[in-house]
Each structure stands twice: as C-alpha cells, then as structure tokens.
Amino acid sequence: MDKFEQMMKDVKRTSPEELKADMEKFKGTCICPKCPTHTTCAKNAQELLFCLHGKSFMCISEQKACLCPTCPLTPELGLKNNSFCMKGAEKAQRYEHALWGTKMV
Ligand code: SF4
Ligand code: SF4
Structure with a gap:
C-alpha cells in the first residue's frame, strides 16, 4: 500500500472536525492559483485542491x-x-489507469 492509499484508508477513521481542519490546511498549501491554467473564473469560485x-x-x-509536480502536497x-x-x-x-492499464489522454 503506498502513501496515498494509506491516507485514503486513514481518512475513514478521521473525525469530520479533523477532516475539515486538514482540508483547510491543504487548501492553504495548494499552489493552483499561481498556475497559468488557473483562470479568473476558478479564482472567483475559489476552486482549489483539484x-x-x-x-x-x-x-x-x-x-x-501544471504546477502540481512542484506542489508540497504531491510528496506529502x-x-x-x-x-x-x-x-x-x-x-x-x-x-481510470487501473481500468485501462494506461494513461488516458
Ligand atoms: S497537487 Fe495540484 S491540485 Fe493538489 S494541492 Fe497541489 S497544486 Fe493544488
Ligand atoms: S491542477 Fe495543475 S494544471 Fe490545474 S490549476 Fe492546479 S497546478 Fe494548474
């Protein structure tokens, strides 16, 4: 089981309050607003943490x-x-990758 799979498993044991606090922390770390792909519409709608x-x-x-590979959350x-x-x-x-066995483009 890799880090992400473990995290998804742990989420099931996390209280709603803790989960909310974690999400707020993650939102503060997300660097999407600095990405050229992130539009004004996305900023106005406060879309983050995709x-x-x-x-x-x-x-x-x-x-x-895409700045995701340089985001601190990628390794975290x-x-x-x-x-x-x-x-x-x-x-x-x-x-999707598991279903199709390769990356979908
Ligand atoms: S990995 Fe990408 S989508 Fe996720 S928080 Fe970082 S910048 Fe945002
Ligand atoms: S998910 Fe990746 S491509 Fe999309 S806005 Fe965030 S950093 Fe940019």
Whole structure:
C-alpha cells in the first residue's frame, strides 16, 4: 500500500472536525492559483485542491501548464498524477489507469 492509499484508508477513521481542519490546511498549501491554467473564473469560485476534489466545475477548459509536480502536497500525499483540474482527482485517475492499464489522454 503506498502513501496515498494509506491516507485514503486513514481518512475513514478521521473525525469530520479533523477532516475539515486538514482540508483547510491543504487548501492553504495548494499552489493552483499561481498556475497559468488557473483562470479568473476558478479564482472567483475559489476552486482549489483539484487533486482531492476533482475536476474544475466549468471554470477550466484549457491546460497551459501544471504546477502540481512542484506542489508540497504531491510528496506529502503521495500523488502520482497531475493536471487534476482537467483530468480529475488522484483517486479517479488511479481508477481510470487501473481500468485501462494506461494513461488516458
Ligand atoms: S497537487 Fe495540484 S491540485 Fe493538489 S494541492 Fe497541489 S497544486 Fe493544488
Ligand atoms: S491542477 Fe495543475 S494544471 Fe490545474 S490549476 Fe492546479 S497546478 Fe494548474
């Protein structure tokens, strides 16, 4: 079991209060607002933390770059993917890769 899988398992034993506090901490760490892909619409809607929340809800439709590989949360959470705002959360991308055996483009 890798770091991300362990984290997902631990989440089930975390209280709602602790989970909320963790999410706020993660949001403060997310560097998406510095990414050229992060639009004004996404900023206004305070869309962040796509690696856990999943794709942007109608604000991002063109990828210009991705800063996720340099985000402190990538090693902290054990993320293996990126471009989460367009491709979906880490959990969803892992599921797709497991189904198809390769990265979907
Ligand atoms: S890995 Fe990407 S989506 Fe996740 S918090 Fe960091 S910058 Fe945001
Ligand atoms: S998920 Fe990656 S591509 Fe999307 S805004 Fe965040 S850093 Fe940029």
